[in-house]
Amino acid sequence: MIKVLFVCLGNICRSPMAQIVFENLVKEYNLEDEFEIDSAGTEGYNEAIGAGIHHGTKDVLKRNGVNFKEHFSRKMRKADYEYYDYIIAMDSENIEDIKSIIGFDKDNKIKRLLDYTKNPRNIKDPWYSGNFDETYEDVKKGCMALFEAIYG
Ligand code: 4NP
Secondary structure: OEEEEEEEOOOOOHHHHHHHHHHHHHHHOOOHHHEEEEEEEOOOHHHHOOOOOOHHHHHHHHHOOOOOOOOOOOEOOHHHHHHOOEEEEOOHHHHHHHHHHHOOOOOOOEEEHHHHOOOOOOOOOHHHHOOHHHHHHHHHHHHHHHHHHHHO
16 A cells, blocks of 8 residues: 655645545556545644635636545644655645654655656645646646656
8 A cells, every 4th residue: 555645734725636636646547446645734723623625726626627525624643654655745844844743754755746747846835826727737747747756
């Protein structure tokens, strides 16, 4: 079983989008039994209010014909680090915040999603940019590259 955890700040915009896009990719290749995929945030406020996926993320997924189930925000826990094989952050700030939860990345499991592409960079937070289409394009590129890195 390959375990993948996508992580962003709030776990309502970028990381659930990446979780869903990656789940669909894995399904396309009939590999869903090989994977356990989830997402989490480095902040706990959206878990505290029981927040689901942001409407901007839902909207862009629907417009692109991507099926999804609801996901409720949860804060990343220290135990997630041991459990998951790949901890996939959306930006560098996420990586710093993850380290403040888990300590040292002793197994070198933490990367940004776009670090798997030829153009390593952050995925902008659409909570601030408002551009969910741009986020979706980046997430798609990153998920394809991550999948290729695992199955290459
Ligand atoms: P995300 O975006 O990290 O991509 O889920 C955010 C969502 C919520 C907040 C910040 C970023 N917030 O401040 O509630």
